[in-house]
Amino acid sequence: MMSAARTTAEPLKIGLLGAGNVGSQVARTLVEERELISSRVGAPIKLIGVAVRDVEAPRDWKIPGELLTTDAEALVDESDLIIELMGGLEPAGALVERALRAGTAVVTGNKALLAVQGGALSQAATESGALLRFEAAVGGAIPILRPIQESLSGDRITKVMGIVNGTTNYILDQMDSTGAAFYDALAEAQRLGYAEADPTADVEGHDAAAKAAILGALAFHAPFTIDDVYCEGITAVTSADIEAAAASGYVIKLLAIVEKNDDGAILRVHPTLLPRTHPLASVRGAFNAVFVVAENAGELMFYGQGAGGLPTSSAIMGDVVSVARRLHGGPDRPGAAGTDGDAQRVRGLPVDDARTQYYIDMVVADREGVIAEVARVLADHHVSIESMRQPGSVSIDGEVDTEAARERGAVVQIVTHLAKEKDLSDTVATLRALDVVRAVNSVLRVEVEQ
Amino acid sequence: MMSAARTTAEPLKIGLLGAGNVGSQVARTLVEERELISSRVGAPIKLIGVAVRDVEAPRDWKIPGELLTTDAEALVDESDLIIELMGGLEPAGALVERALRAGTAVVTGNKALLAVQGGALSQAATESGALLRFEAAVGGAIPILRPIQESLSGDRITKVMGIVNGTTNYILDQMDSTGAAFYDALAEAQRLGYAEADPTADVEGHDAAAKAAILGALAFHAPFTIDDVYCEGITAVTSADIEAAAASGYVIKLLAIVEKNDDGAILRVHPTLLPRTHPLASVRGAFNAVFVVAENAGELMFYGQGAGGLPTSSAIMGDVVSVARRLHGGPDRPGAAGTDGDAQRVRGLPVDDARTQYYIDMVVADREGVIAEVARVLADHHVSIESMRQPGSVSIDGEVDTEAARERGAVVQIVTHLAKEKDLSDTVATLRALDVVRAVNSVLRVEVEQ
Structure with a gap:
């Protein structure tokens, strides 16, 4: 109670x-x-x-x-x-x-x-x-209902379009990227645990239709049920459809769409051609995403993992x-001043403690042994190299051995592995001081996937 | 009170x-x-x-x-x-x-x-x-603080990375897509009203740093201020940097990054290389997006308009x-059963009332006048054609005039303009009944930008 x-x-x-x-x-x-x-x-x-x-x-x-x-x-x-x-x-x-x-x-x-x-x-x-x-x-982990019910409560939502079923998105994505036929992609999804043994609720669109009813009810403040949703699944989508769509710059996604006009609201689920430039078009694999259009807020998108226990x-x-x-009846939300509960108050650390990757663009003397010297500086600072690239025609070891090329020096671009910011900045300082390094043009941090 | x-x-x-x-x-x-x-x-x-x-x-x-x-x-x-x-x-x-x-x-x-x-x-x-x-x-219109404070209140956020300043994103995007130099892109942003006459707060990263402090405070439940944020702006980013990044598959974005490790939290703002496949990499122009990583939720992204009055x-x-x-002290949130306030209860409409676009893939007899006949059917149903395409080597008007080609028929793919679903489905029914239409292979709906 x-x-x-x-x-x-x-x-x-x-x-x-x-x-x-x-x-x-x-x-x-x-x-x-x-x-x-x-x-x-x-x-x-x-x-x-x-x-x-x-x-x-x-x-x-x-x-x-x-x-x-x-x-x-x-x-x-x-x-x-x-x-x-x-x-x-x-x-x-x-x-x-x-x-x-x-x-x-x-x-x-x-x-x-x-x-x-x-x-x-x-x-x-x-x-x-x-x-x-x-x-x-x-949308599983994606905060989508709270934004619709609260964040947009002072606005008018006109349309919501979502990829809200990971199974069908995985299947369509496989068909698009590998050319697989529907039943092969379905079998693969089942093997990976993305689809159930009886995939009917997913591939016939029933799961997406239930979510469309919920989205429609919240977006338009009306008691819609799944019976109000027009529903078409993806079983009729062929490889030829996907290929023809691709040739015209489209991708096929199963979308749950709810939209309002002056007369009322229409709720529908069906395979849909989207231009590849559309924010929903690049939602891959088993991910979910919901696109919301509101009169004042304009276009919003919410993206994340739509299923799974965690x-x-x-x-x-x-x-x-x-x-x-x-x-x-406690405080409504946590204030900015508090502790994380499982720890002492989180303290701020200097950027030197960050672990990041560096991209370093520099000009070095164009002669043998230079790269080894540069590499040693990185190793001395516990920084390892993810990739090294020398653009242009002057090769690192001076294969194009002209006087002009040697004069110009060679551009070398290095992307490091993750390392402590302090080690990276010390590395750059040491490189700048090397005789063989003529100039460090750019130092930029790199963030890759998690 | x-x-x-x-x-x-x-x-x-x-x-x-x-x-x-x-x-x-x-x-x-x-x-x-x-x-x-x-x-x-x-x-x-x-x-x-x-x-x-x-x-x-x-x-x-x-x-x-x-x-x-x-x-x-x-x-x-x-x-x-x-x-x-x-x-x-x-x-x-x-x-x-x-x-x-x-x-x-x-x-x-x-x-x-x-x-x-x-x-x-x-x-x-x-x-x-x-x-x-x-x-x-x-993030302007993007619901991001409420999800962090409420939706993720039962999870542990480990990292937040955001494109939270539309001015700098516009400038970097222009430099990336047109090869413009920084000051030219800035001037263009000022002309379009995306940058202020004194752009310091934006281009030096101060605006993003303020937002990083707020994100860090909420994500990690600690009273961080802008003084806790390491800050580098974009004024030193050159066209050469952008070009070199592009050559290696990266794009440069000004990111506000807050992340936690066992010792504390690091808050930083700086130009960052992102792989072009990263969800943040495709955030164009003056849009904002915030990427959140939490232990259980995994990766989430929130996208929308980050500025502007509306x-x-x-x-x-x-x-x-x-x-x-x-x-x-009223109801906590609107229930699913209610009215939209400005109107009678929103009613559900049949899908026939939807306005959408159709993609129609069909095989027609390969002879003169067929396309005209097809086009007339569409016109009779008030459906106009956005694009028509005939893949393969057999041209619509039979320029490759072999017996075999005529026998095979010609594939025609049509994308219509927006029309009433009922008119579109009637159009397809009429096309199927035409003598010159051998088969309608696929009918799929199309959604383009709003």
């Missing part, structure tokens, strides 16, 4: 329904990171139980036995906050409704349930004053912390 | 400080869209005054004269919610502090103030229980609605 007059000594009781891929990851975070989460909330939290169908079933993470229960209703009744990760319509729907009607906060990632009963559940929450959050239901658990835990803060 | 016991009859009093580019747009929204905003809040709101230095100064939007005042302190004292858009340290800082100490909610977009006094202002807000929001301070006003108004909802 929600309680405004909670004392800080009494922990907030959290009940978890379901312990599959995402559920067991959430359980792990609540148990192993209890102090961090309590600190982020500003008050203690406690996982009091995990409702499962079978106490003995194997799980991704071993949940302490005393937490497991098969009595989901009792767990709902004892909790201040319910996290529903069972999926499917029932018994999830009845349990969520039971919690909301009692004024108990609910965090869920159940898109199928929301796409059918979202309006009724919102209504139940409003009537009892219960909090209901479901960021994980669309990423989805991040969205669930964000909702849990946000709801728990509200239930505790 | 904040009041939990507000009655719904009494409007929430909003005071606006500053009426420049963003301020006058916000004033306009609060006046012209008062009903929409009140409906989004769930209770009436009212703009009670706009504090300016000079009542007679010209503004982007003509604010009703009775709202203008030069007594900012009195306005702060009378308001329930203050929107601070004066910019700069003083008098903005003293006014914001005055409001927060009195428990009055503050929404601001003042990055310079936050980068210096953010910690102290957060502290003042926490002490009095006042709400403080500043989504517009980083986009920034969207972020300000999102904060205003969100704060006003809290002050009124």
Whole structure:
């Protein structure tokens, strides 16, 4: 039950329904990171139980036995906050409704349930004053529903277009990049765990349609359900289509599109040709992205991992912390002044402590042994070389051995591996002082993929 | 003053400080869209005054004269919610502090103030229980601070990298795409209004450094200020650097980077080489984007317009609605079931009412007049052709006039202009029935830029 007059000594009781891929990851975070989460909330939290169908079933993470229960209703009744990760319509729907009607906060990632009963559940929450959050239901780890509901609450959204199903995006991307046929790409997705044994919900567009219903409901403040969504899957998309699209500068993506005109809103899911210059066109593999157009904000895009236990658990835990803060009546958000909970206050370090890569462009004397000398300077400072390049026609070892070339010197461009900024700046200082180095033209830092 | 016991009859009093580019747009929204905003809040709101230095100064939007005042302190004292858009340290800082100490909610977009006094202002807000929001301070219209503070509150952020200054991104993008020298690209940016007459704050990286301080403070829950940020601008970046980077597959961007290691956090702003495949590499012109890495969520990216009166006003108004909802103690967020405030409940329309473009791939008889016949069918259904293409060697009008070619038929690919879905589907049905159309291989919808 929600309680405004909670004392800080009494922990907030959290009940978890379901312990599959995402559920067991959430359980792990609540148990192993209890102090961090309590600190982020500003008050203690406690996982009091995990409702499962079978106490003995194997799980991704071993949940302490005393937490497991098969009595989901009792767990709902004892909790201040319910996290529903069972999926499917029932018994999830009845349990969520039971919690909301009692004024108990609910965090869920159940898109199928929301796409059918979202309006009724919102209504139940409003009537009892219960909090209901479901960021994980669309776009996995990507914060998309909160921006639509809050950040854009003073604007008018006119259109949302999303790549909201990683399975189909992976398949279409494979078809596009390797020329694979649909069924071969599907088989590969299944082999890699991106597609389920029965891929119907993904490839026929039903999963995307559920998300379109949720996006439409939030963007346009209307109780849309999956029945309002026109839906076409990707099973009819051929290699020839992909090839023809590519020849004309397009890529084919399965999009969930919701848009409003003067008469109402249209919700649709179908394979769509996008120009390769469109921000959604470069969303590869199993990633998700949602493109939002609002009257004042213009075009926005949100990109990230749309599925998987860890990423989805991040969205669930964000909702849990946000709801728990509200239930505790504590500060609304963490201020800039605070600690990270799991550590002493984070202190600022000088840039010398950064680990980065350097790009160094310099002119060296054009004679044998110079490169060895330069390389030794880097090695002496514990800096290793990722790549070395000598543009133009003058080769590093002076193969084009003219007087003019030697006079000009040779340009050498080095990209280092990751090293301490201090070592890199010392390296550059030493290089500048070398006789054989005529000039260091540019020193720039490099960031590559994580 | 904040009041939990507000009655719904009494409007929430909003005071606006500053009426420049963003301020006058916000004033306009609060006046012209008062009903929409009140409906989004769930209770009436009212703009009670706009504090300016000079009542007679010209503004982007003509604010009703009775709202203008030069007594900012009195306005702060009378308001329930203050929107601070004066910019700069003083008098903005003293006014914001005055409001927060009195428990009055503050929404601001003042990055310079936050980068210096953010910690102290957060502290003042926490002490009095006042709400403080500043989504517009980083990334303009892009919701980035709310996701960091709320959506990722149950995760650990390890790194944030952002293109957070549109002026420098425009300049570097121009240098990259046209080969322009720095000062030429700067002059062009000034001509287009992307850079100010005195561009120092942008090109020396100071604006990005202020934003780095804010990002670091929120990501790592520590009171960082602009003094904690290492800062290098873009004035030393040459065309030769850009060209050399391009030759090695890199693009140069001015990035604000905040990252954490076991010892602390490093905040830095400098020109950076990024591989062209990096999601930030394709952020063009005056757009902003912020890349976030968190332990569980993985990589996320947020993209949109980082400046300008309208986009920034969207972020300000999102904060205003969100704060006003809290002050009124009304429902926490709008449920899925509601109306859009400015209209009747939005109704769902059938897909036939959508306006979209079609890509049609078909095989037609390879003889003269066929294309004319196809084109007539489209015209009869009010569908116009954006492009028509005939791949392969068989030309549309049969220039390669062999018996075999005629037998095979000719492939024709058409992309239509925007039209009603119903007209497009009727067009395809009619084409299928034509004698000269041997097969319609594919019909796919097309989405182009907005």
